[in-house]
Amino acid sequence: MxxxxxxxxxxxxxxxxxxxxxxxxxxxxxxxxxxxxxxxxxxxxxxxxxxxxxxxxxxxxxxxxxxxxxxxxxxxxxxxxxxxxxxxxxxxxxxxxxxxxxxxxxxxxxxxxxxxxxxxxxxxxxxxxxxxxxxxxxxxxxxxxxxxxxxxxxxxxxxxxxxxxxxxxxxxxxxxxxxxxxxxKRERGGRKSAHPAADRVWRNLNLTEREASIVELVLQGHSSESIGLRLGISTGTVKVHRRNVYRKLGISSQTQLLSIYLKNLGQ
Missing domain, CATH: 3.30.450.80 (Transcription factor LuxR-like, autoinducer-binding domain)
Structure with a gap:
């Protein structure tokens, strides 16, 4: 063209x-x-x-x-x-x-x-x-x-x-x-912030700050190797944290992880 x-x-x-x-x-x-x-x-x-x-x-x-x-x-x-x-x-x-x-x-x-x-x-x-x-x-x-x-x-x-x-x-x-x-406008409708759950979604699920950072990056599409480089930790440590998160949440897949994330964003 x-x-x-x-x-x-x-x-x-x-x-x-x-x-x-x-x-x-x-x-x-x-x-x-x-x-x-x-x-x-x-x-x-x-x-x-x-x-x-x-x-x-x-x-x-x-x-x-x-x-x-x-x-x-x-x-x-x-x-x-x-x-x-x-x-x-x-x-x-x-x-x-x-x-x-x-x-x-x-x-x-x-x-x-x-x-x-x-x-x-x-x-x-x-x-x-x-x-x-x-x-x-x-x-x-x-x-x-x-x-x-x-x-x-x-x-x-x-x-x-x-x-x-x-x-x-x-x-x-x-x-x-x-x-x-x-x-x-959102505050008048009873919402305290523009996206109220964005910062507290994982805290409400009792995840540590490090665990929350890792699962956010997982959902964004980062591999364990990429997450390790971004956070300055080993790939093995990333995988351990990820397994701990899945155990805490009682899930076994990224599909379930995303479902929990989006559900809590809407609260």
Whole structure:
């Protein structure tokens, strides 16, 4: 697919010196810009701040698809998403999912039970770090029938990153206020924090801090070797802690571990 320069210039023109736009208008500009460069099946834009429920700024999903890609994702699985963890670091730039995913991500229970429902062949994200710990991630997705983005397409998208970053800063200058408003709304509904169980889920199950760290990494898709390197302990020690966790929880599989995790997030 060649670059559609006419479409590109038509998209960029109204942005120059224009007033701040709404979510739908800014999302539409992003999609028009991307379609002048590459083809894709879906686009979605999330804003992340700490462990709070991400803000859904824009998407191209049908109502049925929105349930899987947005509603279900916001309910808890986002905490295991490689894009979420990259946003929190942050890691600005353009990234393929497979570049950010842990070494066992594609065989993890999270991938099998949630991510495969999306039917995606690949996801690429533009990561734009803003002030006050906020990162906006603009994702382009291709379903399996469309195949992955080529190396040439990915290179072209990386060149577009400065324009996308400029669009984000122009379109969403007040995200901190919006996160605060979402938090206040949840508090009025009886929730004490944006994602109340995120920090205490394992503590309520009587896991030690080290055990909690290890099972979080297990669910994210890290192997025992990867966990050991991240935590500075031996692979054998990781396996011992993991066996102890399974014994404490009375489980024998990662499927059961994920079920317990998501159940306690919802409490």
């Amino acid at each position: 060649g670059i559609d320069l006419e479409a590109l210039f038509k998209t960029l023109g109204p942005m120059i010196g224009g007033a701040s736009t709404g979510d739908d208008e800014a999302g539409g500009v992003f999609c028009s810009l991307m379609r002048s460069l590459v083809s894709f099946d879906y686009a979605v834009i999330f804003a992340y701040r700490e462990k709070e429920r991400p803000l859904d700024l824009y998407s191209t999903f049908t109502p049925e698809e929105h349930v899987i890609f947005v509603s279900l994702y916001q309910a808890g699985p986002f905490l295991l998403d490689p894009f979420y963890h990259a946003a929190r670091e942050p890691r600005p730039g353009v990234w393929r999912m497979r570049e950010l995913a842990p070494d066992r991500f594609f065989s993890s229970e999270y991938f099998r039970s949630y991510y495969t429902q999306t039917g995606l062949a690949e996801e690429i994200g533009f990561f734009v770090a803003l002030e006050e710990g906020i990162t906006v991630v603009l994702s382009l997705m291709r379903r399996e029938r469309s195949g992955a983005f080529t190396a040439a397409e990915f290179s072209l998208l990386k060149k577009a990153e400065p324009v996308v970053a400029g669009l984000v800063r122009h379109a969403w200058p007040d995200l901190n206020r919006r996160f605060d408003a979402a938090l206040a």
